Amino acid sequence: MSTPEPRAVENRYARRDSNADAQRYSLYANAAALQAQQERLRAMAALWRAHGWDNLVDRPLLEVGCGSGGNLLDLLRLGALPGQLTGIELLPERATVARAALPEPVRIVQGDACTTPITDGSQQAVLAFTVFSSLLDPGYRQQFARTLWRWVAPGGGVLVYDFVVNNPHNADVRKVPADELRALFPEARLHARRLTLAPPVARRLPAPLIGAASLLLHPLRTHRLTWAVKPR
Template structure:
């Protein structure tokens, strides 16, 4: 049931809000986290350049599931204008934190199935590991439909999510076939990136160079960066 999955999702995000969870997993003192973040950033900037986004200062950008605003903050570094950044999240406490981080941006507590925007509003839509946290297929279909609705005809969706995570039953990896079903009648470019976190946490503290080599093989990479455009 969609509503049951939303309640489960809220509880799971509240669990992840534990300071100890963030301190151990998403800390810049954690070399594996830094490795994964830098790898993701290089791939993302390369895709933006490829699709003609040399400058982001005029681009209207929306993130689905913005959390505390970390990804949006990254886009400020890339040249986006704070007032052109929007984000939605289902948890009010995360929205409050994101607004403190990005006071000039438009951040709302909202369900991704019912985006509070008019159609064809955004140049870039961001989805970073929000869909894999949803288990109900109807919710995912509804969210994908809403994302396409608010995207400009010449806009792009930047999708970053994992296809495989056997250690967390609260998530479901999404493979390219499912992405293409969710966003039917669209054009896709997919890059398999990010050395699987369990491997990165093991290898990076020992040898950064070895981690780079393993990631370049793509066999051990756990995420897809997909660039989705309308037909």
């Protein structure tokens, strides 16, 4: 019998080198990670402004797979209110770090998103950043997408940031092609932007050159930010 997908994800993360991950994704120590975060924030704000959102005040926002809370902190910096934010994280140790890092009104839930009691239609946006690529079971990917879609209010959307290419050095993740996103969210209007210079390339560059290289080397961008909008 195959391992249920949430447990399989836990097992895959348990195999990873947490110290190496901390260095690889540190905004302080890794200029490539900082550039990717800033580029993603600019694109996210641009997508939402184009959607007609002048600000994030009083908009309920939820992130699935919130990790240690970095993206939720970014939402606060963009103007979201703590009491309107929810983070769901499967791994207990990461949920604990997020709880310590974020203001108390931010709700942090530890567990499987598909069994978390979130009211249907209650969220203006649901974020899933490099989550779908970690779900290797196609059936669970579909269940996960249906769950997130239920939570979104009409006129809101699901914001997906994920790989568009496979990582040859990491068999624990799988790319999320545009065609698959269309199949996962068949009712949505999709607005997408290609982002993030391939990290192995970006890490080799001097920090001042990473941003310019990301603009010039568009074919080497490895991720896509997709805003899947639910019709009103």
